[in-house]
Structures are given as structure tokens and as C-alpha cells.
Amino acid sequence: MGDAVSRLDVPGTYNFREVAPGVLAPGVLYRSDALHRLDRAGRRRIREFGIGTVLDLRSTIDRGVSGRDRLRGTGAVRVGIPIDGTPRRIDLDRISLSGVYRTILSRHRSALGRIVREIAASDGAVVVHCTAGKDRTGLVVALVLEAIGIDRAVTLADYAATAANLEGEWTERMLRKARTFRVRITDEVVAVLTGSPSQVLADALDWIDDEYGGVSAYLAGAGVDDSVLTALRDKLLSARPPAAQR
Numbered sequence: 009m010g011d012a013v014s015r016l017d018v019p020g021t022y023n024f025r026e027v028a029p030g031v032l033a034p035g036v037l038y039r040s041d042a043l044h045r046l047d048r049a050g051r052r053r054i055r056e057f058g059i060g061t062v063l064d065l066r067s068t069i070d071r072g073v074s075g076r077d078r079l080r081g082t083g084a085v086r087v088g089i090p091i092d093g094t095p096r097r098i099d100l101d102r103i104s105l106s107g108v109y110r111t112i113l114s115r116h117r118s119a120l121g122r123i124v125r126e127i128a129a130s131d132g133a134v135v136v137h138c139t140a141g142k143d144r145t146g147l148v149v150a151l152v153l154e155a156i157g158i159d160r161a162v163t164l165a166d167y168a169a170t171a172a173n174l175e176g177e178w179t180e181r182m183l184r185k186a187r188t189f190r191v192r193i194t195d196e197v198v199a200v201l202t203g204s205p206s207q208v209l210a211d212a213l214d215w216i217d218d219e220y221g222g223v224s225a226y227l228a229g230a231g232v233d234d235s236v237l238t239a240l241r242d243k244l245l246s247a248r249p250p251a252a253q254r
Contacts, residue, residue, distance in 0.1 A: 092112075155240060
């Protein structure tokens with residue numbers, strides 16, 4: 009499947025990587041596209057990474073289309089917290105990533121809070137994934153990084169790295185699948201399926217600031233209190249190498 013920005017070699021995936029390497033504690037938080045294509049070698053890598061929890065954000069429809077995570081023998085436990093990537097009824101001629109992100113943040117605040125709590129409370133390493141590891145996963149990772157005070161430039165760079173990993177085979181696979189559902193492939197549809205421009209995430213975070221008073225307030229309304237944030241910081245920051253200390 010080739011090399012791309014910060015991708016880790018996990019056979020059966022395209023966008024498996026560590027979150028903010030060199031900034032967070034090493035080997036604690038990972039992000040990925042779906043894990044339904046894991047072969048024996050891929051499952052061995054999951055075990056080698058010490059991943060104890062797999063947070064699967066795909067909806068029931070997503071899992072029905074692509075398949076279940078293949079985790080047998082990895083030692084990891086799958087926790088499903090489904091988030092719809094787009095509204096059930098949507099005008100594909102007017103779709104945009106910005107609109108998708110505001111929909112997710114508005115409709116799934118409670119689920120997003122639960123995901124953050126799961127990360128904070130988990131034993132061992134965690135991988136968060138959806139279908140592409142781009143939008144739902146990207147928002148979760150951004151919320152986590154913002155909540156623990158990581159510089160926004162790091163958050164945006166981590167998000168933007170996805171685009172290179174999805175180029176080529178993954179994109180062609182998704183476009184073929186979209187055509188089977190008679191989706192008209194427009195530039196906007198391609199952008200939503202494969203793009204991760206940092207400005208879109210920046211706009212979403214600014215929107216949270218305007219609508220909710222910031223990420224901490226947004227998460228507080230979703231059940232992420234100070235004790236959860238403390239646990240999250242301890243998990244993700246306490247073992248950072250000295251060079252990464254702020």
C-alpha cells in the first residue's frame with residue numbers, strides 16, 4: 009500500500025498512525041481507517057503495539073457496507089460508539105466538509121464526550137478509527153489535543169496528514185464504492201471523501217469557540233469534567249520524552 013506521511017506499517021490499513029508523535033507520550037494513542045481488512049500480519053502489529061482498546065466510530069450502515077473489525081488474536085477489545093458521518097438526507101450537490109463537521113459536532117456531542125472518557129479511562133494503548141480515519145476520527149483527535157492544551161498548529165498538522173495517506177488505492181476504492189450507490193462524483197464529493205485541509209478543521213474549532221465558548225466548555229457539556237481531563241493529560245502527556253516537554 010506504499011509509504012505516506014507518518015503512516016505505520018499495519019497490513020490491511022492505509023491511514024494507521026500515531027497521534028502527534030514526539031508531542032504526546034509514545035505508543036499511547038493511535039488513529040486509523042477501518043480495521044476490517046486486517047490480515048494475520050496486521051493483527052500481529054496491533055498486538056505488538058500493545059493496543060488494548062479499539063474505538064470504532066462507524067455507524068451500523070458503515071459496518072454493514074465495509075465489514076467488522078478483524079481483531080481476533082490481537083488482545084484488543086472493540087468499543088463501538090457509532091457516529092453518523094453525514095445526515096440521513098443530504099443534498100450531495102451542496103455537501104461540504106465544513107457542513108459535515110458542524111453536523112457531527114452538533115448531533116453527536118454526547119457520543120464525542122463518551123469517546124474522550126473512554127480514551128482517558130482505558131488501559132494500554134488506544135486506537136480510534138472510523139472509515140477513513142479522517143473526519144469523525146479527526147474531530148475526536150482534535151478535541152482531545154485541544155482539551156489537553158496541545159498547540160493548535162500540531163492539531164492541524166496531525167489532521168492534514170491524512171490526505172497523503174488516502175491518495176491512490178484507497179481513494180479509487182471509495183470512489184468505486186460510491187458509484188455502486190449511484191453517487192454522482194463531483195469535486196465536492198471527492199473533497200468530502202478524501203480531503204483533509206487544515207483550514208476546514210481550523211474553522212470547525214473556531215465554530216466551537218463561537219458556539220460553545222471553547223473545546224473545554226463543549227466537552228464539559230458532554231460529561232468530560234476536570235477529573236477526566238486530568239486522567240487524559242496523565243495518560244497522554246506524562247510519559248513524553250524530555251525533548252517534547254513544553
